[in-house]
Amino acid sequence: MNAVKTGSHAASTLEKTPVGDLVETKGHSSGAEWLTRYSTSLMGVFGTPQRVLVRGAGCLVWDADGKEYLDLLGGIAVNALGHAHPFVTSVISSQLATLGHVSNFFTSPTQIALAEKLLALTHAPAGSKVFFTNSGTEANEAAFKLARRNGAGPDGTTGKRTKIIALEGAFHGRTMGALALTAKEAYRAPFEPLPGGVVHIPFGDVAALEAAIDETVAAVFLEPIQGEAGVRPLPPGYLKAAREATTKAGALLILDEVQTGIGRTGKWLATEDAGIVPDAITLAKGLGGGFPIGALLTFGERTSSLLSAGQHGTTFGGNPVATAAALATLHAIESQRVLENVAVVGDYLRTGLAAVDGVTEVRGVGLLIGFDLDADVAPAVVIAGLDAGFIVNSPGPRTIRLAPPLVLTKDQAGTFLAALPAILQTAKDAQ
Numbered sequence: 001m002n003a004v005k006t007g008s009h010a011a012s013t014l015e016k017t018p019v020g021d022l023v024e025t026k027g028h029s030s031g032a033e034w035l036t037r038y039s040t041s042l043m044g045v046f047g048t049p050q051r052v053l054v055r056g057a058g059c060l061v062w063d064a065d066g067k068e069y070l071d072l073l074g075g076i077a078v079n080a081l082g083h084a085h086p087f088v089t090s091v092i093s094s095q096l097a098t099l100g101h102v103s104n105f106f107t108s109p110t111q112i113a114l115a116e117k118l119l120a121l122t123h124a125p126a127g128s129k130v131f132f133t134n135s136g137t138e139a140n141e142a143a144f145k146l147a148r149r150n151g152a153g154p155d156g157t158t159g160k161r162t163k164i165i166a167l168e169g170a171f172h173g174r175t176m177g178a179l180a181l182t183a184k185e186a187y188r189a190p191f192e193p194l195p196g197g198v199v200h201i202p203f204g205d206v207a208a209l210e211a212a213i214d215e216t217v218a219a220v221f222l223e224p225i226q227g228e229a230g231v232r233p234l235p236p237g238y239l240k241a242a243r244e245a246t247t248k249a250g251a252l253l254i255l256d257e258v259q260t261g262i263g264r265t266g267k268w269l270a271t272e273d274a275g276i277v278p279d280a281i282t283l284a285k286g287l288g289g290g291f292p293i294g295a296l297l298t299f300g301e302r303t304s305s306l307l308s309a310g311q312h313g314t315t316f317g318g319n320p321v322a323t324a325a326a327l328a329t330l331h332a333i334e335s336q337r338v339l340e341n342v343a344v345v346g347d348y349l350r351t352g353l354a355a356v357d358g359v360t361e362v363r364g365v366g367l368l369i370g371f372d373l374d375a376d377v378a379p380a381v382v383i384a385g386l387d388a389g390f391i392v393n394s395p396g397p398r399t400i401r402l403a404p405p406l407v408l409t410k411d412q413a414g415t416f417l418a419a420l421p422a423i424l425q426t427a428k429d430a431q
């Protein structure tokens with residue numbers, strides 16, 4: 001009775017416990033032993049993980065064998081503020097201890113505050129709206145459904161706009177709709193038929209876009225910088241041309257800023273200075289500072305009303321804890337002047353990388369960086385990097401990607417630049 005009145009949990013036999021006590025170590029806990037257990041219990045879609053990570057702080061992480069790493073990948077552009085950020089941790093904990101989940105029959109203040117904050121940060125025009133998801137692929141699924149409603153009749157049927165345009169090299173996620181937008185044959189082919197109507201056109205080619213677009217096109221999906229394709233920015237002027245062509249044909253222009261958004265390029269959005277207003281933007285990776293959350297932002301009244309009541313939904317999307325995590329992340333980025341750090345450290349890294357023997361090209365903006373090597377040794381560089389205490393990624397056979405926490409310091413970046421020549425040599429010797 002008392003517990004009902006105060007809202008507290010009834011007396012329980014559960015004591016406060018560090019999470020480690022819930023993890024059965026079976027008397028062993030080396031990385032190799034964990035990986036044996038992994039291979040017998042986890043689905044093999046990711047291959048064998050490179051290390052078993054147990055702890056992080058800022059830009060550093062430690063593995064099960066106690067080895068320390070400088071994290072230059074940040075969970076693939078996710079850990080915007082590094083690991084175990086005290087402010088984000090405290091906000092998440094306080095929300096979880098207050099109200100952890102409500103269904104979408106209800107809302108909560110953090111959900112509303114985050115939607116308002118995102119619309120303000122992206123300078124969204126009047127009538128713009130937000131739909132929260134749990135991941136990038138779900139944000140793009142929502143955008144795909146939005147596109148299907150462009151030109152559709154109120155009777156529930158879809159209209160004459162049967163086509164969606166995406167670019168060669170595009171990566172938009174792994175669920176069926178987002179996979180249909182993704183270009184890579186190895187990801188697509190095993191799962192065909194995919195949702196229909198998606199046409200992939202050559203990357204960065206304005207003439208190809210203008211030739212492909214007509215009144216049968218519902219939407220054009222673009223990444224401002226193709227991350228999975230090796231950090232390839234769209235050429236200058238492309239977004240403007242895409243905006244003109246889509247407006248003329250009545251197609252939606254949908255920007256996938258899942259990887260490039262939330263300060264990754266030193267701006268809230270990579271497309272902030274492109275001089276265009278898109279119809280929709282998708283966000284995810286850095287938004288929750290490591291906590292899973294994504295969002296579809298629809299710009300303007302017309303686009304925002306394409307999906308009507310009952311036409312889309314999600315159980316977890318917009319959850320109080322996830323939206324609190326994002327509010328905390330955005331606040332920390334703003335109040336700690338993180339965007340300025342991204343510009344300074346990003347430039348420092350790019351300049352330093354360009355001067356390293358064996359690096360043939362450096363691309364990217366802010367702290368989303370890709371660089372090419374003079375030999376197909378990128379996977380070996382990842383391994384040599386780990387052995388030297390650095391986490392990097394190889395999206396291609398001779399391409400390395402860096403997407404470190406946005407709080408990476410110049411000194412930390414400098415340790416990588418100093419170590420890189422030896423890492424490249426080790427990788428080449430291993431070939």
Ligand SMILES: *Cc1c(COP(=O)(O)O)cnc(C)c1O
Pocket residue numbers: 134135136137138140171172173174223227228256257258259284285
């Ligand atoms: C990572 C990524 C996605 C997919 O996000 P998930 O959270 O992995 O589903 C979609 N688009 C881009 C540009 C991405 O980088």
